[in-house]
Amino acid sequence: MSDRTAAPAPRRLREWEQRVEVPLLAASLLFLAGYAVRVLAPAGAGFWRDLAAALVGAVWLLFVLDYGVRVRLSGLGRRFVRSHGLDTLVVLLPLLRPLRVVHLYTAVQQRREHPRLSLYARVMAYAGVAAVLLGFAASLAVYQQERDAPGASIRTFGDAVWWACATLTTVGYGDATPVTPAGRVVAVGLMACGLGLLGAVTGSFSSWLIQVFSREDERRPPAGG
CATH class of the missing domain: 1.20.58 (Methane Monooxygenase Hydroxylase; Chain G, domain 1)
Known part of the structure; x- marks a missing residue:
């Protein structure tokens, strides 16, 4: 029972x-x-x-x-x-809520049948929006920690946004870096999250391309026929 x-x-x-x-x-x-x-x-x-x-x-x-x-x-x-x-x-850590888009990517990848192409586009769109929201949240968090810290290079919210963009895209110019322990914890989290979101986007895009090419091959008439 x-x-x-x-x-x-x-x-x-x-x-x-x-x-x-x-x-x-x-x-x-x-x-x-x-x-x-x-x-x-x-x-x-x-x-x-x-x-x-x-x-x-x-x-x-x-x-x-x-x-x-x-x-x-x-x-x-x-x-x-x-x-x-x-x-x-x-x-x-509610500021990490945009990362729930990873669940959508996992669900698409685990489907037994080939998912529709529109699902891949949706995953890429969701992951892109999630990256923007996560970068904005990280900018706020690191700005809150760094703006009054001695020797900080992130003094304005604009500096924080620039740092978040460089970190999230794994470019890492190094001209703006956190100096406080809490700011560095945010930086490590953003690096890890950025890799996860970029992986979801690139993985979905690669799967989408493979499925498009596979469908085109299926539509082509057999050679010599």
């Missing part, structure tokens, strides 16, 4: 994820907007900073609630934390 009740859990989990995907995306944008106001608002804007902090806290609690529901519907209990490491990391 217990096996019968536990079996539908993955289906319920998928249904839940489908229902909340768009609302949680909107909540993610609200979280990022609130964090941006918190970091970029001038010192005299105390009311707006407090309002942004309240918004960030409320959205984070929403993420925690969603995570708890996922754990319950999965039927895995504590094993969910180990088997869904990215979901756990996103709850601890």
Whole structure:
């Protein structure tokens, strides 16, 4: 009896994820907007900073609630934390939520049948948007840590954006580098995340090209026929 009740859990989990995907995306944008106001608002804007902090806290609690529901519907209990490491990391660090696009890429790659070409385009588009959001979030985080640090080369938000672009694309000019421990932790995370997102884009693009060429070969008449 217990096996019968536990079996539908993955289906319920998928249904839940489908229902909340768009609302949680909107909540993610609200979280990022609130964090941006918190970091970029001038010192005299105390009311707006407090309002942004309240918004960030409320959205984070929403993420925690969603995570708890996922754990319950999965039927895995504590094993969910180990088997869904990215979901756990996103709850601890909501600024990394754009990385959930990796799930989409993995789902496309694991399909038994060849996925439609439009799915590859969707993965590349999602990964591109995720890279922009992640770079913006990293710019805010490193700017918050570096702007008042002695000897820092990242003094303005523009410097932080330039650093994030160079780091995310693995160019690494070196003209702007974090000097604080927290800023360097953000840099390491952005390097790792940048490699993951670039891998998703290049992998999807390569698979798309292979599938396009395969379909063209199938349409060609046999040689000598």
